[in-house]
Amino acid sequence: AKEPVRVLVTGAAGQIGYALVPLIARGAMLGPDQPVILHMLDIVPAAESLNGVKMELVDAAFPLLKGVLATTDVVEACTGVNIAVMVGGFPRKEGMERKDVMSKNVSIYKSQASALEKHAATNCKVLVVANPANTNALILKEFAPSIPEKNITCLTRLDHNRALGQISERLNIQVSDVRNAIIWGNHSSTQYPDVSHATVTTQDGEKPVHELVADEGWLRGDFITTVQQRGAAIIKARKFSSALSAASSACDHIRDWVLGTPQGTWVSMGVYSDGSYDVPAGLIYSFPVTCVDGEWSIVQGSLLKPETGLCGVRPLGKGWSRTYFAPARETMRGRRTKDR
Ligand code: NAI
16 A cells, blocks of 8 residues: 655635645545545634534545644644645735735745745645745745755646636537646736647647637637636635635646646646746746656747746845835736735
8 A cells, every 4th residue: 555645735724725625635636546644734713613624524534534633833734744735824805015915924934934844754845825826935935945946836727727617618618628728927817828829639639729719809818818817706706715626726736746747738837937938037937837757847849938027926135025026017017916
């Protein structure tokens, strides 16, 4: 039998956590033959509710679930984990400036980064979901210098999956027949969803999406804004932000990273830029990637990166706050956007 893999979920008492932990316990993240031990972290005010989630996990009698730790102690939570999914954080609230949310998250991610650095298993893979996701991933990276930068990523797979979903709805085809969308940039409304290289499996072979859709206006207009604004549309409809789709996409992200992407398929991941596509090195930026043997690499070649402007984040100067929003064009212009 395989050794269990320890998976940390922070913010596990929240909405996404509640949708995510059963998926992990069912094998949706690491495969149907991989036992798991869940480490769930939340803050003291949520401790009782977190314990309720643990009770439900016990009640669900998941055969793959070999243990559950529910704790408010960050060191205990991080000890020995192989995978860390960072869902907890301080989201931007009505009327909050970007810098306020940044400073809250700097202190949260600083302590979680050092706990991971000191206590996680070697080669622990980290996925940051909590918004602002690119920035939180960068903060974590800065405060955990001994964790290889390749091991710190953020979630843009939800946006990627939303793009596939929109194409499948538009063409009235199975979503599993659509592939190779790209999300460029940040997980925020400044992202650039790009299906100019996406294809559809048809009875007559692989066809480009733009040939089948044959409506450049839609592809360059409503398609892009629908994907960019989907988080807001979900909030409007559900009165809560996306949770089941975020949880499912987080499983997709880790599964493909650990077990590999299918031949000929790329996926979007927010990763530490190596300078590819003229995206400055050190930005946490969403690129098309393929994964083999637990390592992602950015899809290279003749792809053209569209004109999107610079919407990643990186440390530029001494001050964290200035650092974080300086490169984001929308904040330089003073426009405020919501990250969802
Ligand atoms: P939620 O508010 O329901 O849950 C967040 C949980 O985090 C709460 O239980 C809270 O107590 C906990 N928490 C707060 N500070 C913490 C800390 N220092 N340590 C551990 N836990 C802490 O929020 P929800 O809906 O589950 O969303 C979680 C995050 O995911 C939000 O930041 C949201 O904006 C983000 N998100 C990201 C998406 C993406 O595609 N990257 C998509 C959807 C949401």
